[in-house]
Amino acid sequence: xxxxxxxxxxxxxxxxxxxxxxxxxxxxxxxxxxxxxxxxxxxxxxxxxxxxxxxxxxxxxxxxxxxxxxxxxxxxxxxxxxxxxxxxxxxxxxxxxxxxxxxxxxxxxxxxxxxxxxxxxxxxxxxxxxxxxxxxxxxxxxxxxxxxxxxxxxxxxxxxxxxxxxxxxxxxxxxxxxxxxxxxxxxxxxxxxxxxxxxxxxxxxxxxxxxxxxxxxxxxxxxxxxxxxxxxxxxxxxxxxxxxxxxxxxxxxxxxxxxxxxxxxxxxxxxxxxxxxxxxxxxxxxxxxxxxxxxxxxxxxxxxxxxxxxxxxxxxxxxxxxxxxxxxxxxxxxxxxxxxxxxxxxxxxxxxxxxxxxxxxxxxxxxxxxxxxxxxxxxxxxxxxxxxxxxxxxxxxxxxxxxxxxxxxxxxxxxxxxxxxxxxxxxxxxxxxxxxxxxxxxxxxxxxxxxxxxxxxxxxxxxxxxxxxxxxxxxxxxxxxxxxxxxxxxxxxxxxxxxxxxxxxxxxxxxxxxxxxxxxxxxxxxxxxxxxxxxxxxxxxxxxxxxxxxxxxxxxxxxxxxxxxxxxxxxxxxxxxxxxxxxxxxxxxxxxxxxxxxxxxxxxxxxxxxxxxxxxxxxxxxxxxxxxxxxxxxxxxxxxxxxxxxxxxxxxxxxxxxxxxxxxxxxxxxxxxxxxxxxxxxxxxxxxxxxxxxxxxxxxxxxxxxxxxxxxxxxxxxxxxxxxxxxxx
Numbered sequence: 001x002x003x004x005x006x007x008x009x010x011x012x013x014x015x016x017x018x019x020x021x022x023x024x025x026x027x028x029x030x031x032x033x034x035x036x037x038x039x040x041x042x043x044x045x046x047x048x049x050x051x052x053x054x055x056x057x058x059x060x061x062x063x064x065x066x067x068x069x070x071x072x073x074x075x076x077x078x079x080x081x082x083x084x085x086x087x088x089x090x091x092x093x094x095x096x097x098x099x100x101x102x103x104x105x106x107x108x109x110x111x112x113x114x115x116x117x118x119x120x121x122x123x124x125x126x127x128x129x130x131x132x133x134x135x136x137x138x139x140x141x142x143x144x145x146x147x148x149x150x151x152x153x154x155x156x157x158x159x160x161x162x163x164x165x166x167x168x169x170x171x172x173x174x175x176x177x178x179x180x181x182x183x184x185x186x187x188x189x190x191x192x193x194x195x196x197x198x199x200x201x202x203x204x205x206x207x208x209x210x211x212x213x214x215x216x217x218x219x220x221x222x223x224x225x226x227x228x229x230x231x232x233x234x235x236x237x238x239x240x241x242x243x244x245x246x247x248x249x250x251x252x253x254x255x256x257x258x259x260x261x262x263x264x265x266x267x268x269x270x271x272x273x274x275x276x277x278x279x280x281x282x283x284x285x286x287x288x289x290x291x292x293x294x295x296x297x298x299x300x301x302x303x304x305x306x307x308x309x310x311x312x313x314x315x316x317x318x319x320x321x322x323x324x325x326x327x328x329x330x331x332x333x334x335x336x337x338x339x340x341x342x343x344x345x346x347x348x349x350x351x352x353x354x355x356x357x358x359x360x361x362x363x364x365x366x367x368x369x370x371x372x373x374x375x376x377x378x379x380x381x382x383x384x385x386x387x388x389x390x391x392x393x394x395x396x397x398x399x400x401x402x403x404x405x406x407x408x409x410x411x412x413x414x415x416x417x418x419x420x421x422x423x424x425x426x427x428x429x430x431x432x433x434x435x436x437x438x439x440x441x442x443x444x445x446x447x448x449x450x451x452x453x454x455x456x457x458x459x460x461x462x463x464x465x466x467x468x469x470x471x472x473x474x475x476x477x478x479x480x481x482x483x484x485x486x487x488x489x490x491x492x493x494x495x496x497x498x499x500x501x502x503x504x505x506x507x508x509x510x511x512x513x514x515x516x517x518x519x520x521x522x523x524x525x526x527x528x529x530x531x532x533x534x535x536x537x538x539x540x541x542x543x544x545x546x547x548x549x550x551x552x553x554x555x556x557x558x559x560x561x562x563x564x565x566x567x568x569x570x571x572x573x574x575x576x577x578x579x580x581x582x583x584x585x586x587x588x589x590x591x592x593x594x595x596x597x598x599x600x601x602x603x604x605x606x607x608x609x610x611x612x613x614x615x616x617x618x619x620x621x622x623x624x625x626x627x628x629x630x631x632x633x634x635x636x637x638x639x640x641x642x643x644x645x646x647x648x649x650x651x652x653x654x655x656x657x658x659x660x661x662x663x664x665x666x667x668x669x670x671x672x673x674x675x676x677x678x679x680x681x682x683x684x685x686x687x688x689x690x691x692x693x694x695x696x697x698x699x700x701x702x703x704x705x706x707x708x709x710x711x712x713x714x715x716x717x718x719x720x721x722x723x724x725x726x727x728x729x
Contacts, residue, residue, distance in 0.1 A: 006036070006050055006051070006052070007050070007051055007052070007053055008048060008049070008050050008051075009048070009049050009051065009056055009059070009073060009074070010046055010047070010048045010049075010073070010074045011046065011047045011048075011049070011059070011060070011063065011070050011071075011072070011073050011074075012045055012046055012070070012071040012072050013025070013045055013046070013047055013063060013068050013069070013070055013071065014045065014068065014069040014070075014071055014116070015067065015068045015069055015116070015117070015118065015209065016040070016042055016045060016047075016068055017042065017205070017208040017209040017213075020170075020173060020174050020383065020384070020385050020388065021042065021068070022040040022041075022042050022392075023170055023173075023339075023388070024066050024165045024168065024170045024173055025038070025040055025047055025063055025066060025068070026038045026040050027165075027168055027169030027170045028062045028063065028065075028066060028164075028165070028168035028169060028170075029047070029049055029059055029062060029063070030169070031062075031168060031169055032051070032055060032058050032059050032062055033052075033055065033058075034051045034052030034053075034055045035049055035050070035051045035052075035055070035059065036050050036051060036052075037049070037050040038050075041325060041392075041396070042389070042392060042393075042396075044324075044325040044396070046325055047063065048326075056073060060073065062168065065164045065168075066161060066164050066165060066168065067157065067160070067161040067164070069117075113206070113209055113210045113213060116206075116209065118202070118205055118206050118209055119206055121153075121154065121157065121202055122199070122202040122203055122205075122206050124153060124154075125150060125153050125154040125198060125199050125202055126199055128149065128150035128153050129147075129150045129195055129196065129199050131146065131150070132146035132147045132149070132150045132192075132195065136192075143192075144191050144192075147191045147192045147194075147195040148186065148191050148195070150195045150198075150199075151182060151186070151191065151194050151195035151198050154195075154198040154199065154201075154202055155178075155179060155182050155183075155198050158175050158178055158179060158198070158201070159175070159179045161173075161175045162175035162176040162178070162179045172346040172347055172350060172382075174383035174385060174710070177346075177350070177379050177380060177382055177383055178197075178198070178201055178380065178707075180376070180379060181194075181197065181376040181377070181379045181380050181703065182194045182197060182198055184372065184375075184376045184379075185197070185373070185376055185703060188369045188372050188373055188376075189369070190373065190703070193702070193703050193704065194703070196703075196704060197380070197703045197704060197706075197707050200704060200707045200708060200711070201707050201711065203711070204707065204708075204710070204711020204712065204714065204715065205711065207711065207715045208385075208711065208714050208715060208718065214722055222296070222317050222320065222321055222403070222404060223317060223318070223321055225259065225277050225295070225296030225317060226243060226259070226261060226262075226295045226296050226312070226315070226317060227243055227258070227259045227261045228242065228243055228244075229241065229242060229243055229261070230242075230243045230246055230252050230261035230262065231252055231253040231254070231255070232246065232250060232251070232252055233250075233251040233252065233253060233305070238253055243261035243262065243295075243312060244312040245312075246261065246262050246308050246311065246312060247308065247311060248308055248309060248310065248311055249307060249308065250262075250307075250308045251267065251305060251306070251307055251308075252264070252305070252306050252308060253303065253304070253305055253306075254293075254299045254303070254304045254305075254306055255299065255303060256271065256299055256300065256301050256302060256303065257298070257299065257300075258298070258299050259296060259297070259298055259299075260273075260293050260294065260295055260296065260297050260298070260299055260304075260306065261295060262295050262306070262308045262309075262310065262311075262312065262315055263292075263293070263294055263295050263308070263309050263310040263315040263316055264292075264293055264306040264307050264308045264309050264310075265290060265291070265292055265293070265306065265307050265309055266287060266288060266289055266290065266291045266293060266304055266305070266306055267289065267305050267306065267307050268289060268304070268305040269288070269289075269302050269303050269304040269305055270286070270287070270288035270289070270302050270304075271286075271287065271299050271300045271301055271302035271303075271304055272284035272285065272286050272287075272300035272301055272302075273285050273286075273287050273291075273293060273297050273298070273299060273300060274297060274298040274300060275294065275297045275658075277296055277297060277298065284300050288476075292309075293306060294315070294316050294317070295310075295312075295315040295316060295317050296317050316657065320403045320408060320657070321403075323403075323408060323410065324399050324400060324403045324408070326410075326411075331392075331411075331412060331413075332391060332392075332395055332411070332412025332413050332415065332416050333412075333413060333416060334391050334412075334416060334675075334678060335391040335392055335395070335412055338387060338388055338390065338391055338682070339388065341384075341387075342384035342387060342388050345382075345384050345387070346382050346383065346384055349378065349379070349381060349382030350379065350382055352378060353375045353376070353378040353379040353382065354375060355375075356371060356374055356375045356378055356697065357371050357372045357374070357375025357376070358371075358375075370699070373702065373703070374696055374697060374699070376703060377692075377696045377701070377702050377703050377705075377706040378693060378696055378697070378706070380703065380706040380707050380709075380710060381689050381692050381693055381696070381706050381709055381710065383710045384685075385710060385711075385713075385714045386681075386684070386685035386688070386689075386710065386713035386714040386716075386717045387682065387685040387686065387689075389681075389714060389717055389718060390678060390681030390682050390684075390685050390717050390721075391412070391678050391681070391682075392412070393681070393717060393718050393721035393722075394674050394677045394678045394681060394720075394721040394724060395412040395415055395674060395678075396721075397674075397721045397722055397723075397724035397725050398415055398670055398671075398673075398674040398677075398724045399411075399412075399415065400725060401670065401724055401725050401726070402415075402667065402670055405663070405666065406656065406657035406658040406660075406663065407654070407655075407656060407657075407663055407666060407667050407670065408654060408655040408656075408657060409653070409654045409667070410652075410653050410654060414637060414653045414654055415670075415671050415674060416671065416674075416675065417618070417636055417637050417653075417671075418620065418637055418654065418667050418668055418670075418671040419668055419670075419671030419672040419674070419675055420618045420636075420671075421572055421618045421619065421620040421636065421637060421668065422571070422572060422573060422617045422618050422619070423572065423573045423574075423575065423612050423617050423618070423619045423620070424567055424572050424573070424574050424575070424619075424620045424622060424664060425575050425576075425577050425605070425608065425609055425612075425619060425620070425621050425622065425631070425635070426574065426575070426576050426577070426594070426622045426623075426661075427576075427577065427578060427622065427623040427624060427641075428576055428577075428578035428580055428585060428588060429554060429578070429580065429624075430624045430641070430642060431622055431623055431624060431641045431642075431661075432556055432557060432560050432576060432588065432592065432594070432661060433554040433555060433556050433557060433560075433588065434554060434555055434556075434557055435554065435624075436466055436469065436470070436554060437466050437467055437469075437470040437536065437552040437553060437554050438470050438473070438474070438552060438553065438554070438555050439453075439470050439471060439473070439474035439550060439551070439552050440535055440551050440552060440553050440555065441530065441535070441549075441550070441551040442474075442548060442549075442550055442551075443526055443530075443548060443549045443550075443551065444547070444548045445523060445546050445547055445548055445549070446547070447540075447542065447547040447548055449548075450478065450480055452540055452547060452548040452550065453471070453474055453475045453478060453480050453550075454475065454480050454481070454482060454483065455500050455503075455505050455540065455542065455547075456471050456475075456505075456507050456538075456540055456550060457471055457472050457474075457475035457480060457482040458482050458483050458484065458485040458498070458500045458505070459485050459488055459496050459497070459498050459500070459505055459507050460472055460496065460507070461482060461484075461485065461488075463490075463496070467536065467538065467552055468496075470552050471550065471552075483500055483501055484500075485498040485499065485500045485505070486498060486499045486500075487499050491508065491512070494508045494509060494511075494512035494515075495507050495508015495509060495512050495513075495538070496508065503542055503543055504542075504543050504544070505540070505541070505542055506540070506541040507538055507539070507540050507541075507550075508538060508539065509538065509539070510524075510527050510537055510538075510539050510549075512539075513539035513541055513546065516541060516544065517541060517544050517545065517546060519539070519546055520546075523539075523546060523549065526549060527539070527549055530549070530551040531583065532583065532587070533553075533587040534553055534583055534584035534585070534586070534587030534588055535551040535552060535553040535587075536551070536552050536553065537549050537550070537551050537552075538550045538552070553584075553587075553588075554588075556588060556591055556592045557659065557660070557661055559660050559661050559662045560592045560661045561591075561592050561593060562661075562662055563660065563661030563662035563663070563664065563665055564592060564593060564594055564661060565593070566662055566665035566666075567664060567665045567668065569665075570665060570668050570669065570672075572665075572668060574594050574595070575594065575595045575596075575597065575608075576588070576589055576594050576595065576596045576597065576598075577597050577600055577604075577605045577608060577609075577631065578596070578597070578598050578599075578600060579598075579599065579600050579601065579602075580598055580599075581598060581599060582598040582599055584598075585598035585599075586598065602629075602630050602631065603630060605621075605630070605631035606630035606631045606633075606634045608631075609621055609631050609634040609635050610634050613634070613635075613636065618636045618637075619634075619635045619636050619637075620635055620636065620637040620638075620639055620664070621634070621635035621637075621638050621639070622639045622641055622656075622664055623638075623639075623640065623641060624640065624641055624642050632652060637653050637654060638652045638653045638654070639652055639653065639654045639655065639656060639664060639667070640652035640654070640655040640656070641655075641656050641659055642655075642656075642657075642659050654667060670724075673724065674724060677720060677721060677723070677724055680720060681717040681720055681721060684713060684716055684717055684720070685713050685717055688709050688712070688713045689709060689710075689713070691709075692705055692706055692709040
């Protein structure tokens with residue numbers, strides 16, 4: 001099917017709570033004519049189908065025929081692979097487009113678990129079972145028919161789902177095994193037990209649904225952080241409008257204590273912003289003009305005017321939710337292995353159950369009823385639900401937990417890979433450093449420091465040059481009142497000059513200053529010392545006399561030292577790869593404690609990363625997601641660092657949305673915790689099955705414990721995976 005005729009449809013499905021559900025839906029949809037690919041995410045409750053035009057109705061019918069409820073259908077026609085080129089390497093994550101569907105516009109309201117069809121059916125069967133028990137005690141003659149009726153109330157819909165699954169390509173579903181076991185139990189006279197097993201199966205399904213909805217809610221809760229209304233400035237007045245209606249470039253007011261309704265940039269005001277709901281950062285961040293704010297964060301103590309930079313469907317939270325849901329649809333290597341294993345496991349257990357039921361009576365004179373009963377019990381152990389959900393449940397919980405802390409991973413494969421990295425190669429500018437120069441020193445040659453900043457800021461007013469911005473920020477930090485400059489003009493490559501309060505002022509490079517007036521040896525030595533530690537020095541002249549040297553540098557991020565140490569504590573080697581000059585890079589490297597390779601071209605960085613990989617090491621490349629694409633592509637995992645830009649989110653395998661170096665280590669820790677959780681889950685799933693297999697054959701346990709071994713293990717595994725939603729202490 002060509003990309004031109006392909007459509008992609010996303011359905012939100014209710015009642016899809018375990019991995020066998022996913023298998024049934026996938027097999028059924030792949031049999032619909034025109035369907036070429038199906039991605040099912042149990043944790044997100046979504047099914048994404050790539051198909052030829054106009055067969056959405058038949059797909060919907062096929063899903064609902066299996067006993068599930070399709071809540072809504074969203075589509076995106078004609079460009080199923082339109083952004084595949086954005087994904088720079090296929091070994092780390094699946095190629096898929098990131099276009100939105102109408103399902104992305106917001107989560108669909110879900111039915112509370114106690115009002116679902118599953119809950120209703122469980123209650124009805126429970127009441128019928130209790131009634132059968134009471135009737136049996138009062139009128140023994142009707143005991144068997146009463147239990148049979150109670151069983152059939154639950155088994156008829158289960159049998160219907162089993163039949164639909166079988167004709168749709170899944171003959172060995174839990175419903176089929178359940179139906180055979182219950183009918184078999186009736187034939188050998190265990191009607192009461194058959195009815196109880198059906199009831200226990202329904203309780204197990206209900207518990208699975210509750211656990212799955214908890215996992216689902218964790219990421220969707222993020223969308224509830226954005227307020228429903230916003231205060232929009234329009235035609236000189238402020239009016240309240242729905243936050244979803246805000247357009248890019250609109251100006252909104254945010255009062256102290258209010259949640260910020262959109263991503264934007266502050267155009268006036270200053271306030272402490274509580275970003276904990278979105279980033280997990282416990283300390284409020286002080287932000288002023290030109291500061292970036294995110295939807296869902298809380299304005300602290302000042303009135304802010306904010307220019308909107310992203311519409312509701314594209315704000316950071318909406319994009320994170322969308323990307324996490326897509327990530328949950330892609331399978332991790334462990335998950336793919338478990339899927340393959342389960343394809344053979346269930347038929348294998350069915351064969352073992354049949355042999356146990358038939359061989360001892362035929363060859364060894366065993367009691368037929370006893371061994372058939374054991375065979376039926378083993379049949380119930382044959383469902384691989386707990387085993388198959390063990391991996392996706394843990395990965396979904398981790399992807400959600402990571403997203404809530406600004407750690408975005410594009411799928412299970414990336415999540416697995418991050419925990420294995422042995423070398424982390426960082427860019428410098430904007431990754432290990434803040435990405436913009438700051439004034440670090442004001443070395444006065446006899447003029448007061450405040451006066452130096454006052455005159456320098458006067459010359460730089462209105463300039464957007466990074467060094468000018470640094471001087472203006474330093475003056476603002478110290479509450480310096482900046483006078484006006486007249487006749488201010490830039491001298492190409494040298495500096496800027498003008499008249500301030502009747503004095504001729506020049507600010508420029510030391511070389512340009514020396515052309516105008518000689519500097520003393522002491523002044524030159526001081527400037528050289530600044531250069532040695534990677535700082536850029538500018539000299540201020542007042543009426544032709546040297547007044548001061550102002551040193552600036554792109555300073556390391558505040559958590560760089562701690563973040564790099566956390567990586568080393570995890571056994572990950574760290575290295576800085578930068579195109580910057582050797583002196584500046586080495587100075588920063590010394591400050592934060594990292595090995596440095598400087599003066600590199602993009603291809604040099606790619607070669608270094610490839611060299612590590614050829615040496616058998618797993619490498620992560622951490623950059624801003626825009627530059628150094630070759631090195632990001634060459635790495636096992638490419639991690640974009642920074643403020644959730646479109647490019648960073650779409651191109652890298654993973655993104656640290658809030659620009660903290662320590663978050664790279666947090667990503668590694670999250671991955672390792674997840675893999676540990678998956679191993680625990682697989683151990684529980686297989687361990688319980690093995691235990692009940694042995695005890696069933698030995699005659700210690702029967703049908704009831706067998707069904708508990710399956711549904712109980714599924715619930716235990718899911719709840720264990722949900723522990724990953726909690727951030728580590």
